[in-house]
Amino acid sequence: MAKIKLTKVPFNGTASQEAELRKKLAVTKNMSGGLMPSLQQAQEIYGYLPIEVQTIIADELNVSLEEVFGIATFYSQFTLNPQGKYQIAVCIGTACYVKGAGDILDRLAELLKIKSGDCTEDGKFSLLGTRCIGCCGLAPVLTVNADVYGKVGKADMERVLSNYKKD
Amino acid sequence: MAEINKCLDKTDFMKKQYRVALQNSGVINPENIDEYIAYDGYQALAKALTELTPQQVVDTIKDSGLRGRGGGGFPTGTKWQFALNQKNDTKFVCCNADEGDPGAFMDRSILEGDPHCLIEAMTIAGYAIGAKQGYVYIRAEYPVAVKRLQIAITQAKKYGFLGKNIFGSKHCFDLEIRLGSGAFVCGEETALMTSIEGNRGEPRVRPPFPAVKGLFGKPTVLNNVETFANIPPILLKGAKWLQGMGTEKSKGTKVFALGGKINNTGLVEIAMGTTLRTVIDEIGGGIPDGKKFKAAQTGGPSGGCIPAQHLDVPIDYDNLIALGSMMGSGGLIVMDEDNCMVDIAKFFLDFTKEESCGKCTPCRVGTTRLLEYLEKITEGKATMKDLDDMEALCEYIKDASLCGLGQTAPNPVLSTLKYFREEYEAHVKDNTCPAGICKSLLSYVVNDKCIGCTLCKRKCPVDAITGAVKEKHFIDMQKCIKCGVCMDICKFKAIDKK
Numbered sequence: 195m196a197k198i199k200l201t202k203v204p205f206n207g208t209a210s211q212e213a214e215l216r217k218k219l220a221v222t223k224n225m226s227g228g229l230m231p232s233l234q235q236a237q238e239i240y241g242y243l244p245i246e247v248q249t250i251i252a253d254e255l256n257v258s259l260e261e262v263f264g265i266a267t268f269y270s271q272f273t274l275n276p277q278g279k280y281q282i283a284v285c286i287g288t289a290c291y292v293k294g295a296g297d298i299l300d301r302l303a304e305l306l307k308i309k310s311g312d313c314t315e316d317g318k319f320s321l322l323g324t325r326c327i328g329c330c331g332l333a334p335v336l337t338v339n340a341d342v343y344g345k346v347g348k349a350d351m352e353r354v355l356s357n358y359k360k361d
Numbered sequence: 362m363a364e365i366n367k368c369l370d371k372t373d374f375m376k377k378q379y380r381v382a383l384q385n386s387g388v389i390n391p392e393n394i395d396e397y398i399a400y401d402g403y404q405a406l407a408k409a410l411t412e413l414t415p416q417q418v419v420d421t422i423k424d425s426g427l428r429g430r431g432g433g434g435f436p437t438g439t440k441w442q443f444a445l446n447q448k449n450d451t452k453f454v455c456c457n458a459d460e461g462d463p464g465a466f467m468d469r470s471i472l473e474g475d476p477h478c479l480i481e482a483m484t485i486a487g488y489a490i491g492a493k494q495g496y497v498y499i500r501a502e503y504p505v506a507v508k509r510l511q512i513a514i515t516q517a518k519k520y521g522f523l524g525k526n527i528f529g530s531k532h533c534f535d536l537e538i539r540l541g542s543g544a545f546v547c548g549e550e551t552a553l554m555t556s557i558e559g560n561r562g563e564p565r566v567r568p569p570f571p572a573v574k575g576l577f578g579k580p581t582v583l584n585n586v587e588t589f590a591n592i593p594p595i596l597l598k599g600a601k602w603l604q605g606m607g608t609e610k611s612k613g614t615k616v617f618a619l620g621g622k623i624n625n626t627g628l629v630e631i632a633m634g635t636t637l638r639t640v641i642d643e644i645g646g647g648i649p650d651g652k653k654f655k656a657a658q659t660g661g662p663s664g665g666c667i668p669a670q671h672l673d674v675p676i677d678y679d680n681l682i683a684l685g686s687m688m689g690s691g692g693l694i695v696m697d698e699d700n701c702m703v704d705i706a707k708f709f710l711d712f713t714k715e716e717s718c719g720k721c722t723p724c725r726v727g728t729t730r731l732l733e734y735l736e737k738i739t740e741g742k743a744t745m746k747d748l749d750d751m752e753a754l755c756e757y758i759k760d761a762s763l764c765g766l767g768q769t770a771p772n773p774v775l776s777t778l779k780y781f782r783e784e785y786e787a788h789v790k791d792n793t794c795p796a797g798i799c800k801s802l803l804s805y806v807v808n809d810k811c812i813g814c815t816l817c818k819r820k821c822p823v824d825a826i827t828g829a830v831k832e833k834h835f836i837d838m839q840k841c842i843k844c845g846v847c848m849d850i851c852k853f854k855a856i857d858k859k
Contacts, residue, residue, distance in 0.1 A: 226577065227539070227559030234501070234540055268561040268718070269542035271501050287463030288658065288694045289620030291708050300844065304822060325543060327502055328466035330620035331627050349849055 278320030287326030386474030431585030607633030660689030665776025724767030
């Protein structure tokens with residue numbers, strides 16, 4: 195497992211976000227095995243799981259913070275760092291990989307000047323090599339938030355990014 | 362609709378297929394329970410609850426010879442019998458829909474195209490073993506599948522196919538969806554249960570097996586989506602019907618996700634015993650751009666690569682294992698001459714290293730060391746002794762790991778070493794990558810077609826290219842990062858990759 199990187203961006207969760215979270219936790223804390231659903235709900239509200247949010251969960255579910263942290267870092271869907279406004283996920287499943295997904299990821303990293311797993315300084319783009327998203331017929335495929343780009347090549351990457359650079 | 366189906370059936374892609382698990386996918390509207398019912402939906406559940414005893418249901422599944430479609434190939438009926446035999450008021454039925462194998466998407470297709478089929482099968486399983494609660498553990502990466510399954514569960518409850526006293530019987534059954542959060546190891550049955558319990562998805566030592574002590578410490582049956590999709594048709598058509606398809610030890614059909622360097626990609630459901638050649642050449646329509654077939658990869662990160670000389674072997678559980686691969690969940694990735702087999706092995710080890718949960722040392726440290734060997738080889742820094750040491754390490758990891766992830770992690774390395782050893786040796790002895798993939802061993806050279814247009818010079822991200830206008834350019838290999846941009850943009854094919 196890679197070394198855990200923690201964000202330096204200060205936490206700016208709002209009171210309404212916290213109220214929403216506590217409301218959701220009131221349900222999940224009574225589920226058997228409710229810790230994972232709790233973290234999933236929290237990530238949906240905040241977009242990531244900073245230590246402040248993990249503390250709320252530990253508090254509400256009456257488990258140790260260490261246990262919450264252990265789960266938040268075990269599963270690859272959970273992120274401890276804020277994600278970009280546009281989250282670029284390049285599928286590196288086998289079908290995409292044999293058709294050059296590795297080169298696409300390299301090209302995006304080069305264009306955005308960040309590594310896979312990081313976010314640009316302006317908070318606009320984050321880049322991730324993701325697990326198979328299950329549309330191998332479109333290989334190689336990448337998603338930007340909910341937009342799907344199939345059968346792309348590394349030469350297409352400037353065009354893909356330009357769709358999001360304007361705003 | 363019927364006419365469209367008829368035409369489809371005549372295409373090369375469809376005519377050799379036989380659809381059981383996928384019979385309704387793409388045919389019915391998955392968000393409409395009435396359409397499922399019109400296609401004999403919930404008939405098998407009615408039959409089980411009103412005509413058969415739990416033991417008779419289990420016997421039918423046992424007689425059919427159905428084996429787990431998630432990879433292991435364990436006889437489904439036997440698994441159900443173990444759980445039925447347990448005396449316990451609380452038992453569970455779980456469905457593994459955490460399709461983690463990169464390159465496989467049949468479970469997604471069934472969940473999205475025929476979610477009621479899963480609900481029906483799990484309710485039958487609940488009746489057969491005496492469970493009142495079921496869990497579907499599904500990947501968070503499949504939002505549409507989650508949504509459609511949720512709609513289907515709501516509809517089934519409204520129609521009384523889930524809930525109390527189903528079909529007027531004493532059987533009560535409820536279903537809950539639990540989302541996975543991206544951990545490949547959760548495809549292992551004990552890890553999946555640990556994850557539903559809300560913990561880090563680490564596998565447990567077996568025995569006790571889940572049928573004895575599974576989810577929340579209770580007897581549990583866990584099957585894969587595709588396995589469940591086979592249950593209703595077996596109950597409706599009888600055990601003999603499934604037995605009539607397949608090979609001696611593998612009955613029925615298997616869905617493969619055909620992908621990679623192949624003309625027709627998609628889900629392919631074939632009778633067991635069909636050859637890989639039929640799947641690749643006839644159903645898949647061969648390799649694009651006139652390239653030469655090199656290997657077919659089955660079983661994902663737990664499987665191996667099957668070379669051209671074994672394409673005529675009939676596909677079943679045992680034959681694939683004998684070839685050093687495995688059925689796995691059914692990913693079937695085709696590779697051509699442009700794919701480097703060492704690089705593919707490295708790709709899979711990179712995956713298993715990341716996904717190793719870290720509980721047992723042979724897997725946690727072993728996969729890391731194995732990846733280091735492969736990196737050394739692809740960088741041209743390895744010796745022949747490294748190859749032998751790496752092979753020995755593979756055997757240690759196989760023998761000593763706790764769960765299936767570690768026990769099968771070396772398969773991609775072992776199978777490529779077995780069939781493509783000369784490619785490994787080329788990397789080690791000659792410092793070349795025959796397929797031209799491993800960047801450290803490549804060099805880009807300008808040939809005499811160069812007219813000095815300076816396009817590549819301007820586009821090179823690291824200023825490694827020099828040369829005046831209308832003069833042949835030169836690439837400084839000390840500076841070159843081998844990104845390949847120059848070769849891609851050159852209009853005169855003046856750059857060679859060696």
